[in-house]
Amino acid sequence: MDRINNKTLLSILCAPGDNTLSVVNPATGELLGHIPTQTEAEIEQAISLAEEAGNSWKQKTAKERALVLQRWYRLVMDNQNDLARLMTLEQGKPLAEAKGEVAYGASFIEWFAEEAKRACGDTIPGHTGDRRLLTIKQPVGVVGAITPWNFPLAMITRKAAPALAAGCSFVCKPANQTPLTAYAVVELAYQAGIPKDLLQLVIHQSPEVVGRVLCASETVRKLSFTGSTRVGRLLARDCAPTIKRMSLELGGNAPFVVFDDADIDAAVSGALASKFRNAGQTCVCANRFYIHDDVYDAFMDKFIAAVDQLTLGNGLDESVFVGPVIEASAKQRLQRLVERTVEQGSRVVKGGQPQDGLFVEPTILADVEQHMDIVQEEIFGPVAPVLRFSSDEQLIAMANDTIYGLAAYFYSRDISRIWRVAEALDYGMVGINEGVMSTEVAPFGGVKQSGLGREGAREGIEEYLETKYLCFGGIQ
Ligand SMILES: NC(=O)C1=CN([C@@H]2O[C@H](COP(=O)(O)OP(=O)(O)OC[C@H]3O[C@@H](n4cnc5c(N)ncnc54)[C@H](OP(=O)(O)O)[C@@H]3O)[C@@H](O)[C@H]2O)C=CC1
Numbered sequence: 001m002d003r004i005n006n007k008t009l010l011s012i013l014c015a016p017g018d019n020t021l022s023v024v025n026p027a028t029g030e031l032l033g034h035i036p037t038q039t040e041a042e043i044e045q046a047i048s049l050a051e052e053a054g055n056s057w058k059q060k061t062a063k064e065r066a067l068v069l070q071r072w073y074r075l076v077m078d079n080q081n082d083l084a085r086l087m088t089l090e091q092g093k094p095l096a097e098a099k100g101e102v103a104y105g106a107s108f109i110e111w112f113a114e115e116a117k118r119a120c121g122d123t124i125p126g127h128t129g130d131r132r133l134l135t136i137k138q139p140v141g142v143v144g145a146i147t148p149w150n151f152p153l154a155m156i157t158r159k160a161a162p163a164l165a166a167g168c169s170f171v172c173k174p175a176n177q178t179p180l181t182a183y184a185v186v187e188l189a190y191q192a193g194i195p196k197d198l199l200q201l202v203i204h205q206s207p208e209v210v211g212r213v214l215c216a217s218e219t220v221r222k223l224s225f226t227g228s229t230r231v232g233r234l235l236a237r238d239c240a241p242t243i244k245r246m247s248l249e250l251g252g253n254a255p256f257v258v259f260d261d262a263d264i265d266a267a268v269s270g271a272l273a274s275k276f277r278n279a280g281q282t283c284v285c286a287n288r289f290y291i292h293d294d295v296y297d298a299f300m301d302k303f304i305a306a307v308d309q310l311t312l313g314n315g316l317d318e319s320v321f322v323g324p325v326i327e328a329s330a331k332q333r334l335q336r337l338v339e340r341t342v343e344q345g346s347r348v349v350k351g352g353q354p355q356d357g358l359f360v361e362p363t364i365l366a367d368v369e370q371h372m373d374i375v376q377e378e379i380f381g382p383v384a385p386v387l388r389f390s391s392d393e394q395l396i397a398m399a400n401d402t403i404y405g406l407a408a409y410f411y412s413r414d415i416s417r418i419w420r421v422a423e424a425l426d427y428g429m430v431g432i433n434e435g436v437m438s439t440e441v442a443p444f445g446g447v448k449q450s451g452l453g454r455e456g457a458r459e460g461i462e463e464y465l466e467t468k469y470l471c472f473g474g475i476q
């Protein structure tokens with residue numbers, strides 16, 4: 001704990017006051033501490049300092065930037081256990097998942113340290129004999145970012161690492177519920193040699209204030225946001241006057257489909273991971289289950305038995321698979337959603353019992369129909385509505401019947417069907433016989449109202465680069 005908790009956290013935490021924010025453990029309600037917030041003027045100042053720091057950072061060679069990022073990667077991994085514990089304390093996810101998130105978050109730093117050296121332009125066959133055409137890649141400049149509480153570390157590194165690798169500076173507002181992990185990972189970046197002004201966190205009691213300052217700033221050339229579609233729309237509106245580049249990772253409504261030729265055991269284990277990791281609070285979590293009539297009973301029996309084995313509790317307890325939800329309003333929203341779905345004609349076949357604190361029992365709802373609200377809403381909690389289908393055509397129509405287009409999952413062993421369905425699903429990411437597909441090497445992102453742009457993979461760094469075209473004339 002030395003490197004992070006004693007030194008860093010004690011220097012971040014402060015006495016309660018007007019300009020502070022309290023951080024609470026969602027599993028116990030215990031107060032973890034207070035952190036200072038910034039004023040609007042201080043956030044503006046942070047942007048100016050970031051711009052200045054970016055001027056020298058972008059002059060470094062890609063290899064120099066890569067070496068600093070590699071050191072950051074190493075420090076994050078060396079502190080994996082401490083970071084994970086801190087994350088579980090403020091976010092609630094089970095410790096094993098938190099360790100997984102630290103490694104996942106670190107993998108973006110490692111990946112983009114490598115990609116920094118591959119930000120190549122092109123030479124273009126000329127359109128006349130006396131000209132030579134080429135492109136170079138340059139950093140977009142100051143990047144503003146706003147990240148959510150469900151992945152307090154990885155959503156920062158998935159944006160900061162490609163931005164810094166490209167030569168940009170980075171000013172980020174972490175979620176107000178989970179700032180401690182954010183401060184700890186950024187402190188490790190400073191220890192690795194990333195200049196303090198280049199990578200900064202800004203916090204305010206009101207997220208709207210930070211959003212307004214970042215969006216209105218002419219210095220901030222790009223905004224990268226992960227969070228709800230509702231807030232994504234507001235930010236897109238507020239970025240319009242300055243015509244900022246935007247990356248938006250927004251909400252999802254993932255269908256999880258089990259065809260009649262599926263391996264049912266594999267589908268059940270994929271369903272558990274996809275639906276219940278992080279207590280169902282990820283934008284790629286399975287949101288609605290479509291099970292073919294012919295395998296419905298077989299799937300449901302096994303799914304209910306498997307969910308029965310999931311332990312609910314404080315994520316610090318190693319036997320726990322499902323932690324608390326993030327706050328009281330999330331729990332109330334989930335309870336209301338289950339009640340409404342039952343009123344609309346569905347049945348609770350597993351879970352649904354009242355729990356203390358912020359815990360929500362893993363719940364399965366049967367007899368759900370396409371017209372019910374739960375099928376259109378992002379659930380963001382450990383509740384699994386199950387529907388039936390009887391033909392591929394009907395399934396594709398139902399799966400695509402949403403404003404969202406982030407992730408979809410299906411289980412089948414028929415290769416023709418696999419291609420047909422994968423191509424027909426209107427989603428940015430499709431898991432085929434697989435319930436968890438996130439990795440730094442593949443492009444993460446959605447279509448429709450799930451967002452713009454891709455994170456990770458070779459596409460990830462492009463989001464932070466401008467392409468400049470150079471036309472050389474007068475060649476003899
Ligand atoms: N990855 C995803 O797709 C995520 C989706 N969600 C969805 O959003 C729902 C609500 O979760 P919530 O955390 O409230 O998500 P939000 O979209 O409200 O929050 C995400 C981030 O945006 C900030 N934010 C909130 N309002 C504004 C604003 N007006 N201007 C600028 N920044 C803002 C938040 O700050 P603060 O923490 O201070 O509120 C947080 O840092 C979830 O139930 C889920 O459906 C949520 C998180 C992640």
Ligand SMILES: O=C(O)CCCC(=O)O
Nearest residue numbers: 150151226282283284438
């Ligand atoms: O829910 C999110 O905000 C991001 C999904 C996490 C991942 O799988 O990358």
